[in-house]
Structures are given as C-alpha cells and as structure tokens.
Amino acid sequence: MSPFWVVLGRVEGAVGAVLLDREGEELERLALDRSALPDWIASTEHEHGPRWVWNDAPAWYPALLERGIRVSRCHDLRLCRIILRTSALVDRDADVRVPSAWDAAATAMESAPTLFDFDAADGATLPDDLESAVAEFARQRDAIGTSTDPARLRLLVAAESAGALVAAELQAAGLPWSTAEHDRILTDILGARPAAGGVPAKMDAAARRVRGALGDPAASIDSQPKLLRALHRVGVQVESTSRWELAEQQHPVIEPLLEYKKLSRLHSANGWAWLAEWVRDERFRPVYVPGGVVTGRWASSGGGALQLPRQLRAAVRSDPGWRLIVADVAQLEPRVLAAMARDTALADAARGRDLYAGILETGAVDTRAEAKIAMLGAMYGATTGDSGRLVPRLRRTFPRAMALVDDAARVGEDGGVVSTWLGRTSPPPSDGWMQLQARATEADAADGEQTRARRWARDRGRFTRNFVVQGTAAEWALAWLADLRTRLSALPEVDDGSAAPRSGPAFARRPHLAFFLHDEIIVHAPESLAEEAAAAVREAADVAGRLLFGDFPIDFPLDLRIAESAEKT
DNA sequence: CCGAGCTGCGCG
DNA sequence: AAAGCGCGCAGCTCGG
Structure with a gap:
C-alpha cells in the first residue's frame, strides 16, 4: 500500500x-x-x-x-x-x-x-x-x-506548507539579476562609484549644495536632530525632516536636500554594498519567511526583498535565451473582500476590468482616484481626510462588503478575535490592552485613561478590520503559488544546452518561480516555454479563486507581461 | 562597545 | 494634503 x-x-x-x-x-x-x-x-x-x-x-x-x-x-x-x-x-x-x-x-x-x-x-x-x-x-x-470546518483548515495548512516549499525553492533558484545593469543605474543616479567608505560624486555634490544653502559648511545632514536644528536656524520651520513636510516649504535648501535624501536612500539601501552582499552568480537570493507576518503574509529577513525598489527593477534581467513572466493581481484585496462578503455588487464592479473604474461607473464616487482612496480607506479604517469622507459613499453602494470590514473592526475594538476566510485567527489583545479597557469602564477612571482606552480600542479595530482582508488575500496568493508551482513542474526541461540558465539548482532548468511579493510573482522561463508558463500563471490564478471561493462570481485578472526585464512600464 | 529606540524611507 | 493596514532596514542617538 x-x-x-x-x-x-x-x-x-x-x-x-x-x-x-x-x-x-x-x-x-x-x-x-x-x-x-x-x-x-x-x-x-x-x-x-x-x-x-x-x-x-x-x-x-x-x-x-x-x-x-x-x-x-x-x-x-x-x-x-x-x-x-x-x-x-x-x-x-x-x-x-x-x-x-x-x-x-x-x-x-x-x-x-x-x-x-x-x-x-x-x-x-x-x-x-x-x-x-x-x-x-x-x-x-x-x-x-x-x-x-476541516475542509477549510486542510486547505489552509496545505497552502501554508506549499508556501514553505516555494520559499526554499525561491531562495535556491534566486532572482536573475544583472550586476552590470545595477552598477549602471547606480553610476547614472549617484555618480561614479566611490572608493571604499567614500561618498558618490552626485551625492556629495547635493550635500555641498545643502550645506551652502544652510550657510554651514560642516552641517550634518544624516543626523535628523542636527539637521532639524540647522533648518530652524535658517528659518525653515518644520516639525520633522520627512519628505512630505519639507516639500511644502519654500527655501533654497529644500530642493538639494530632497535630492540628497533620495540619493542617500538608494546608496545605503541598495547601493554597491548591497550588491556585493546579496547578489552572487547573477542571482539575488533574499531569505523569505513564510507566515512571518501575523496576517499570514510572508516576511523577509535580509536583503530587503519586501522593498525591491522600482528604481532597480531594470536590473532584474532574464538569462540569455530566457524570459521573465512578471505578473501581479489587480486590486487583490478588494476582490477578496467582495468574495468573502458575497457582495455581488462589488464583484460586478470588479469583473473583467479595473475594479476602481467599475466603482466609478456605479456613481458612488466622481473619479477613479476617489474610488481607490475610498476603498483603501474602508479596508484600513480611515476616519479623516478625503478617504474618511468618501467611505460612507461606498457603504451605501456596497453594504455587504463594508459590513464585513466594519464588523471585523467592531469585534477588534471589543477585544475579540477575527479570522480569515480559511481560518487563520488574529492574536488576542495584550494583557495591557485588556487591563486598560477594564480600567476605563470603572466609575473612577480618569478622563485621560478613557481617552487612551478609546484610542487603543480604535487602533485594534483598524488592525482586525485589515486582518481579515490582508490575511485572506495572503491565502489566495498562497493558493496561486501552490497551484502554479505544480503546473510549472509539469513543463519540460530545456534540453538545449545553449539555453541553460546561468546558475541555480537542477529544477531551474525548467520554468520556475523566481520571485514572490504579496500579490506579484516572477517566473523565469526559457523563451520557447514562456507562453506556456504565462498560461500556467493565469490558470493558477483562476484555480486559486475557485479553490477559496467556489462558484462565487469573482475574478482575479492579472497584469502580466513577458519580458527580459522586470521594469514597470 | 553594544543594544534598544527613534526617524525616515520604500515595498505591498 | 499625507491619513488608515502590514512589513524591513539603515543610520543615528543615547543609556548601560
């Protein structure tokens, strides 16, 4: 047997x-x-x-x-x-x-x-x-x-376990990475690569212009408190040195300072040091951590795989004779919400098109941008600003979907737990949280305690509100990965030696997953199999939707392209 | 000298 | 105009 x-x-x-x-x-x-x-x-x-x-x-x-x-x-x-x-x-x-x-x-x-x-x-x-x-x-x-519900939990543990296999395989295969292209991008943006420990030319030039505008040739730009004081000395009255606040100011120091911050970020986060540490044999191998986030999303440890910056996507390049299939799901979270809530109105707005355009067509909002802000606000629990103002309009048009997230928020505010579609449950409140809420209901509670208790309750409500959506989206993504992995493994290996991948384990001789980030995957495939691999990516998305939501009429359209680089167009 | 905590940035 | 969820990481400050 x-x-x-x-x-x-x-x-x-x-x-x-x-x-x-x-x-x-x-x-x-x-x-x-x-x-x-x-x-x-x-x-x-x-x-x-x-x-x-x-x-x-x-x-x-x-x-x-x-x-x-x-x-x-x-x-x-x-x-x-x-x-x-x-x-x-x-x-x-x-x-x-x-x-x-x-x-x-x-x-x-x-x-x-x-x-x-x-x-x-x-x-x-x-x-x-x-x-x-x-x-x-x-x-x-x-x-x-x-x-x-044994069926749901069986599906969840199978998907989670498949994710563990995928994570190991992703790390083994690595993301095809062009060191030369990365170096070209860095040199283009930062200037010539400095000697060890030095500052790249363009970054140094921006720093000099900042110091000039501050009238202080020794001004420290990398220290937030010192920079803040230096700004105050020249009359720039900001409370922080964050980009959005600086951008509001009119002063000669602002432009070079924002430029410096941009360059400095690239240099420290993904500069030559990062390239030397994380790219070997033309492969970027981040450490994926399945289930690393409470919601069930993956985390990463080392390499910053969660932050693959747009600036560097052009350095993601397929091997000669190979292609990348780059696919992400359009508006995954609101689609998942529609299906969970059995909200056919939202599913109708989503079907076969840009979901935000669909919401716009219902007349609930006046522009696509408003549709997006309103939907994100509903899922994140926005209460103020444009977003908070627009959410009630969605509530009238999509009452079922909005009721689901509103209920999740209320349960969280009351100290309860919520679960994803397949049964991953949010952590209970901390002891400190419970004690504060208990204290605030006592007759002699101070105003400050009551205020703080309400704030903590609302904070937790926003967490549970988002948990059900983000967590179920993570489950959909795991199902997508798992089914795709199986489909790709059924495709043939390349037997043409000239089209062999530059590096990687044996399984990387056939189309294989090379990257995953929440709602995006990259497959590396021989050119001759790229179309088949792309079809597998699409079929797996359909299967994932049916696996989780049966025949509920929600679709998960992909933005998919076959290219030699992962650059966003 | 080390680690915790903070700020700021960029990803979904 | 920069809120409303989830992350990781660099660089700094400060206390031990």
Whole structure:
C-alpha cells in the first residue's frame, strides 16, 4: 500500500521515517542512514509522491534541493501548529493548544541545522526527533478533524506548507539579476562609484549644495536632530525632516536636500554594498519567511526583498535565451473582500476590468482616484481626510462588503478575535490592552485613561478590520503559488544546452518561480516555454479563486507581461 | 562597545 | 494634503 504521509525525524544516529496511510494509520517504520536518506526520499517521492511531514522545512528541504531532489507536497509542523493552536475554528480543548516545545520556535528559526548534520542541532529549540513529530502530527490532524470546518483548515495548512516549499525553492533558484545593469543605474543616479567608505560624486555634490544653502559648511545632514536644528536656524520651520513636510516649504535648501535624501536612500539601501552582499552568480537570493507576518503574509529577513525598489527593477534581467513572466493581481484585496462578503455588487464592479473604474461607473464616487482612496480607506479604517469622507459613499453602494470590514473592526475594538476566510485567527489583545479597557469602564477612571482606552480600542479595530482582508488575500496568493508551482513542474526541461540558465539548482532548468511579493510573482522561463508558463500563471490564478471561493462570481485578472526585464512600464 | 529606540524611507 | 493596514532596514542617538 502506498504511503499517503511520511513523517521524518531524528532517531538515534540516523533518520527515521514513519509511513502512514491517508487516515493516519501506520503502515511501516524504518530507519535510514543519513547518507542513504536523500536517495530514499527521491525514490519514494518518485514512486508514491507522499506528503512529507517534517518539523520545519528549512531544516530539511534546502539540503535536498542542493542534491537536485524536489518534493511535490509537505506538511510543515511548525507553520501549521502556529495556525492551528490559535485558530478560532479549532476546538478549545484540542491538544494542539497545550503549550509545548513546539511553540518555542513560533517565529522562524535562525540558521536552522540541516538534516544531514544533526550533531550540530543541539542548540535547536524545535523538537526534531521522530516520535515528537509523529505525536505532533497526530495532534494537528485531530485538531483539524474536530474543528468546525476541516475542509477549510486542510486547505489552509496545505497552502501554508506549499508556501514553505516555494520559499526554499525561491531562495535556491534566486532572482536573475544583472550586476552590470545595477552598477549602471547606480553610476547614472549617484555618480561614479566611490572608493571604499567614500561618498558618490552626485551625492556629495547635493550635500555641498545643502550645506551652502544652510550657510554651514560642516552641517550634518544624516543626523535628523542636527539637521532639524540647522533648518530652524535658517528659518525653515518644520516639525520633522520627512519628505512630505519639507516639500511644502519654500527655501533654497529644500530642493538639494530632497535630492540628497533620495540619493542617500538608494546608496545605503541598495547601493554597491548591497550588491556585493546579496547578489552572487547573477542571482539575488533574499531569505523569505513564510507566515512571518501575523496576517499570514510572508516576511523577509535580509536583503530587503519586501522593498525591491522600482528604481532597480531594470536590473532584474532574464538569462540569455530566457524570459521573465512578471505578473501581479489587480486590486487583490478588494476582490477578496467582495468574495468573502458575497457582495455581488462589488464583484460586478470588479469583473473583467479595473475594479476602481467599475466603482466609478456605479456613481458612488466622481473619479477613479476617489474610488481607490475610498476603498483603501474602508479596508484600513480611515476616519479623516478625503478617504474618511468618501467611505460612507461606498457603504451605501456596497453594504455587504463594508459590513464585513466594519464588523471585523467592531469585534477588534471589543477585544475579540477575527479570522480569515480559511481560518487563520488574529492574536488576542495584550494583557495591557485588556487591563486598560477594564480600567476605563470603572466609575473612577480618569478622563485621560478613557481617552487612551478609546484610542487603543480604535487602533485594534483598524488592525482586525485589515486582518481579515490582508490575511485572506495572503491565502489566495498562497493558493496561486501552490497551484502554479505544480503546473510549472509539469513543463519540460530545456534540453538545449545553449539555453541553460546561468546558475541555480537542477529544477531551474525548467520554468520556475523566481520571485514572490504579496500579490506579484516572477517566473523565469526559457523563451520557447514562456507562453506556456504565462498560461500556467493565469490558470493558477483562476484555480486559486475557485479553490477559496467556489462558484462565487469573482475574478482575479492579472497584469502580466513577458519580458527580459522586470521594469514597470 | 553594544543594544534598544527613534526617524525616515520604500515595498505591498 | 499625507491619513488608515502590514512589513524591513539603515543610520543615528543615547543609556548601560
């Protein structure tokens, strides 16, 4: 009988595997020498394609990828536990809620030990032995099975686990990056590359002009307090040195100062030092952190993958003979909101077109820009300014969608928790928050306490309001990634040596994911397969929508282009 | 000398 | 005009 699940973990001096059937009944148990493990995993994957159950994907998967072994499915115990132990869908008394060593590494483990090097794993806080993994897997299966909606949670943990595989593969493959183009952009904007520790020419020139306008040749520009005082001395009365406030001022120092700040930002965040540290073999390899954000979005650690600046997108360049498929979802969050709320009016406004143009057509607002500001305000909880003023108009036109986010806000203000579409639940309020709210309702509460309590309540309301939308959008994106990953892996490898990728693991010889950021993906594909890969990207988006929302009539149109660079047009 | 905290920027 | 969500990071200041 084919194993449906294979649980992996350390046993004395080796690696143990427990093969389970679909219902979790044990079929077989074996111990493998470390050196034999990769081949065994590869052949078992090939023959049975099981779900690999392991404590933490970064501890197992990168080493397999290095050996050219890719798996199609896994169950990541660490990530799934984080979801299940706090999900409102899971029974209050479920064993998975009982605190244990599995919670020690609730956040991503730094520099996880690899499976072929268990001796170095002594410092690891997450359990890595086979029996612990088997027991934890049973707890998690029980939590899902006895939950109020097993189907949704199964989908969520499968998507989350697929994300763990994708993250490891993204890091292994890397984003194709042209060092020469990056250097050209830097030289163009900043001036010639300085000697170590020096300031680039154009940045230095801007600094001199700032100091000239300040009448102080020694003025410090990089220190916010000193710069603020220097500005006050020449009569520029600003409260901060932020760009928007400076831009309002009329003074000769403003123009060069804003210029300096722009150049300085590029130089320090993505200058030559960044290039040397993060780009190797023409690949940018950020560290992705799946589930790193409370809402379920990914975070990143190192390399600043969440900030790939527009200025540098031209440096993202496909290898010779290859192409990039660059795709993002237009207005993902409001579409997700329409589907969650079963708001057919908003879905109609969204279908097959720019959602904001659709809102404009309903007459709820007067311009597309207003539609966008109003919708963002509704999802973020704006109360003032243009945004706050426009939200009530949306409330009249899309009452169901607005009721969903308004309800989420009210629950949060009252100290409750909210959940995404698939069942990821927001953290409860902190003890301090609860104490303040309790204190504010007492008869002798000071005005200041009541004011502060109300402010904290509204703050939390805006968080839960946004949580349901941002978190469900993250789930849609995971489903998109997971389905796309499978489709791409079914495309052929290039056999033409001239079109081989410059660098990367074996799986990168066929179309593969190269970048992911919230609602955008980049696929790197041989030119001959680019159209097929693009079709896969679109099909996966359709599948993700149906997977989450069934036959509710919402679509997720993509802005997609096939190009040699990721530059936004 | 190190780390926490703050400011400011840029990404979705 | 710069609010209303979620992040990471650089560079600075300041306290220990």
